[in-house]
Amino acid sequence: xxxxxxxxxxLHVQEGDSTNFTCSFPSSNFYALHWYRWETxxxxxxxFVMTLNGDEKKKGRISATLNTKEGYSYLYIKGSQPxxxxxxxxxxxxxGGFKTIFGAGTRLFxxx
Amino acid sequence: xxxxxxxxxxxxxxxxxxxxxRCSPMKGHSHVYWYRQLPEEGLKFMVYxxxxxxxxxxxxxxxxxxxxxxxxxxxxxRIQQVVRGDSAAYFCASSILGGSDTQYFGPGTRLTVL
Numbered sequence: 001x002x003x004x005x006x007x008x009x010x011l012h013v014q015e016g017d018s019t020n021f022t023c024s025f026p027s028s029n030f031y032a033l034h035w036y037r038w039e040t041x042x043x044x045x046x047x048f049v050m051t052l053n054g055d056e057k058k059k060g061r062i063s064a065t066l067n068t069k070e071g072y073s074y075l076y077i078k079g080s081q082p083x084x085x086x087x088x089x090x091x092x093x094x095x096g097g098f099k100t101i102f103g104a105g106t107r108l109f110x111x112x
Numbered sequence: 113x114x115x116x117x118x119x120x121x122x123x124x125x126x127x128x129x130x131x132x133x134r135c136s137p138m139k140g141h142s143h144v145y146w147y148r149q150l151p152e153e154g155l156k157f158m159v160y161x162x163x164x165x166x167x168x169x170x171x172x173x174x175x176x177x178x179x180x181x182x183x184x185x186x187x188x189x190r191i192q193q194v195v196r197g198d199s200a201a202y203f204c205a206s207s208i209l210g211g212s213d214t215q216y217f218g219p220g221t222r223l224t225v226l
């Protein structure tokens with residue numbers, strides 16, 4: 001994998017559903033992975049920074065895992081609420097210059 | 113502690129003019145990143161700067177674009193002789209330590225080239 005890829009591109013769920021998204025990134029020269037939440041008309045807001053293989057982070061109903069050997073991270077949202085509707089971005093940073101590469105994002109729509 | 117400030121929020125330029133976009137990082141942050149979001153596309157890395165130094169500019173177009181982060185004052189992204197394809201939202205982010213440190217984003221500057 002040469003780029004950061006996210007799937008699915010968009011997701012429609014009902015309030016109360018739990019959901020998860022995938023971020024795939026280059027595993028060579030890996031340094032860190034960031035997850036952001038981006039609401040329309042606002043700035044991206046940092047959710048997690050993950051650096052170690054096997055890392056798990058949690059913030060309220062949102063959690064994330066990291067596998068640096070195979071180059072993927074999962075973001076989980078438990079019991080989705082309408083206010084969770086946003087675009088979720090992941091970004092990979094490598095050791096060559098610390099360039100941050102963003103995925104295209106997963107657009108989540110939570111219906112009440 | 114004010115967040116990352118960007119100005120102007122909206123900038124309209126005619127083809128051939130210069131555009132100057134300013135980014136004031138959060139207090140205590142000495143690392144600044146610039147990103148561009150073209151219509152219907154995601155965020156693309158442009159440049160990473162630390163006070164008075166360019167750390168990585170591999171995402172910057174080779175011509176017409178330059179960035180600086182002086183010892184005093186905001187970071188400036190300068191686009192000379194703008195063309196219609198430069199129309200985009202330009203975001204900056206700042207962090208305390210750089211590297212894997214959390215980046216805090218500004219509200220963006222939306223550049224429209226007529």
